[in-house]
Amino acid sequence: MPIENIPEIYIKDKTASPDLFVYDFKMTSDVVKSKVNLGMNMFSFLQVGKKQVHFAGTSVAVNKDQSLLLKKGNWLWTELLDVDTSYYCKLFFFSEKILKEFLEKHGLNNEVVKDGTPYFIIKNDAYINSYLNSLSTISNAPAIFMETLLSVKFEELMLYFLQKYGRKFELYLHSLIVIENSSFKKIVESKIHSNLKLEEIAFLCNMSLSTFKRQFIKEYRESPGKWLQNKRLQNAKKTLEQGICKPSEIYLEYGYNNLSNFSIAFKNKFGISPKEA
Incomplete structure (x- = not known):
């Protein structure tokens, strides 16, 4: 729907x-x-x-x-x-x-x-x-x-x-007056380990996508797409360094639709491929 x-x-x-x-x-x-x-x-x-x-x-x-x-x-x-x-x-x-x-x-x-x-x-x-x-x-x-x-x-x-x-x-x-609190950051940071799209995270924050982006930049001084990508890649690197999982087993949960896109983004971020982590 x-x-x-x-x-x-x-x-x-x-x-x-x-x-x-x-x-x-x-x-x-x-x-x-x-x-x-x-x-x-x-x-x-x-x-x-x-x-x-x-x-x-x-x-x-x-x-x-x-x-x-x-x-x-x-x-x-x-x-x-x-x-x-x-x-x-x-x-x-x-x-x-x-x-x-x-x-x-x-x-x-x-x-x-x-x-x-x-x-x-x-x-x-x-x-x-x-x-x-x-x-x-x-x-x-x-x-x-x-x-x-x-x-x-x-x-x-x-x-x-x-x-x-x-x-x-x-x-x-x-x-009707919304009392500002840390709920926005709590929701955002709880979704780092998910593969939710920005539109879906915005919906959970009770915001349109445009409002969500404005609020995000206000809170984090960075665009949500770039911030989430960096956080997810850092967490993926930590997971791979533990030697428990293969890249092919984790790319989906970190927001990537296929292993190739994950590998490219990972190498651009860290200078090595996921297999080398």
Whole structure:
């Protein structure tokens, strides 16, 4: 099952990294258990159809009477049609940066919530229907104004939900703030002895490949491909020096698809062939 990096796949300008982004998602056939890497927190305003999302330890299902606020991460979700109709939801993505700015502006930035439910259920009402219409209206605005307009609409929406759901929604917003810790390095360094591809390690870190590469360079001051290759070759050399295994027995577990590529990389790194180690 391929991994869908959302919202990246919806953004036409692949060099852009917007803090706010709206996308109209429509389909005419059921999509069962998509494997999704959600790179930004997201409001999913379901208007026609049904949606189910599977998380690590729980799941949630909503219909057109409800919408969801989803925490960024790796999720499986299913989108189902109503009878004889199409599926439609409006997606509103927002970055952690924009959330922090909102919390700070309204004096709500003094709390730390380490863990929380990865979703918040929103009951659709007349305000939301009106709000979604207004989002559709501004979608025709010139691009130069769009960033400012979306910023205003985001603040309006958040203030409404704070008024409607109170402390429960406020605590949920704080749970969306990722607390930086050593988990990124732990995951990366635990995969040195694996043959996982960068895309797969990125998925385990709950990141798109582009985000993973940026974070990796920030942490290690080196590209992930070069760093992993060096670490894996050093470990392969140590293994071979023990005289227990042959090169043909270990190349796969150190990330190489064939013995020839492993031998070339090994000789380029150490000046000797794996057999001579």
